Amino acid sequence: MIDALWGWPPPVLDPAGPYSAKVTTLSWSLFALGLVVTAIVVAALYVAIKGPDRWKAKLGGERAIWLGGVAFPGVVLTGLLIWGLTLTASLTESIRGDEMRIRVTGEMWWFRVQYLDADGSVAMEDANEIHIPVGVPVVLELESADVIHSFWVPHLSGKKDMIPGRRTLLRIEADRAGEFGGVCAEYCGGQHALMGFVTVAHDRQEWNVWLAGRRAGAAQAAASPASASEGASPYPGDADAYPTEAELLEQYDPRAGYRLFMDSGCAACHRIAGSDANGLAGPDLTYVGSRRTLGAGILANNRGTMVGWIGDSQSLKPGNRMPSYDVLTAKELGHIAAFLELQR
Amino acid sequence: MIVMALSACVTLVACKEPVETRREPTNDMKARGLAAIERAGCGSCHKIPGLDWPAGRLGPSLEGFDDVGLIAGALPNRPDVLAAFIRNAPGVKPGSTMPPMPVSASEAEDIAAYLYGIDHD
Ligand SMILES: [Cu+2]
Helix, strand or coil: CHHHHCCCCCHHHCCCCHHHHHHHHHHHHHHHHHHHHHHHHHHHHHHHHHCCHHHHHHHHCHHHHHHHHHHHHHHHHHHHHHHHHHHCHHHHCCCCCCCEEEEEEEECCEEEEEEECCCCCEEEEEECEEEEECCCCEEEEEEECCCCEEEECCCCCCEEEECECCCEEEEECCCCCEEEEEEECCCCCCCHHHCEEEEEEECHHHHHHHHHHHHHHHHHHHHCCCCCCCCCCCCCCCHHHCCCHHHHHHHCCHHHHHHHHHHCCHHHHCECCCCCCECCCCCCCCCHHHCCEECCCCEECCHHHHHHHHHHHHHHCCCCCCCCCCCCCHHHHHHHHHHHHCCC | CHHHHHHHHHHHHHHCCCCCCCCCCCHHHHHHHHHHHHHHCHHHCCCCCCCCCCCCCCCCCCCCHHHCCCECCCECCCHHHHHHHHHCHHHHCCCCCCCCCCCCHHHHHHHHHHHHCCCCC
């Protein structure tokens, strides 16, 4: 969630991988240099106001201006530029061929995520969540479907613009498992501030489990997208607080939800692999039930927020490109939410 | 104007004594309650005092909740009932359209404390 960007230390100073570590080095160097320059300016100011006349004359002389006003900043800034570009060159290094590749497309106001094969064809579609294994460099191919966005997951790498009609590259890598929040870092219209995503770094073992889960999910979806996976309760935590199975089905029936999803126009904008829903205007929902967040990184993902989003997304993210479904009853919204929770 | 507002306050206080069961929650509880509300995403359906965003409109506004009569127009207004309602609304009020929410028992208590302790006017 975008929340992951708050707290102390700020993520830029708390790198979770080799690429972001370089950005952190650069940041600290800039802070240090800024301090030195500030100290010099304050010292010069002190001399100019209170220093002996001889020093004052020197400070105001032509030599001081050439040295302190032209040569010093010229040398320091040029050096800094060269050093900074060399230091961070590896972040945008071009594709060698054996890396893991993910295409991320900025859309107003969410992120399309496509896992690519070695030959660059799309192997798996997802949205608003990026899964990577720990210790493996991942090349992101950044694109935009509309206006300029900027991709930034500060724990893992630097910022990179997503430019319409162009493909930019950015490498990310995590050296510890965890969830790392990301945001769009270039103003892109009304809901820019609510355009985020989550990057999940899995350690080796967990990564294999995740991959296997994705494959099984895809197979199950292909067999029957409306099927309720037996025994998997959508309710986490202690079960006794929750309604019985029969009560649940009365109010939250995934099969009814599937029909409503297909009949209410959702399928025109959303894709669910293995079903007839193949719309492309909105985020892919094949794995929406397993997502940490809804609404592009802005809300927790549970039955309540799912119902709230579908029924009333315009109150939560005004102007976003999905209509509020206030023409459906609460029960119908519940059915759809129950269906979407099973898409994982 | 100020005098009018003041006297309005005085009369309000006079006619609405806090009910016995409405404890004055500790600030700790209230802070934990608000954090749980944010984490669970109650704001996706409710306008909640102290929470700028989100402020969904699918459910009733919880503004001034400390002064409501019955919970959701049906249940006795007690902290324990409210905590149970928050976790599993359809379970304690059959037919309620608020979905069960994934909060723990102690989080629900904190949330109830927060909602009751908003403002004692
Ligand atoms: Cu943006």
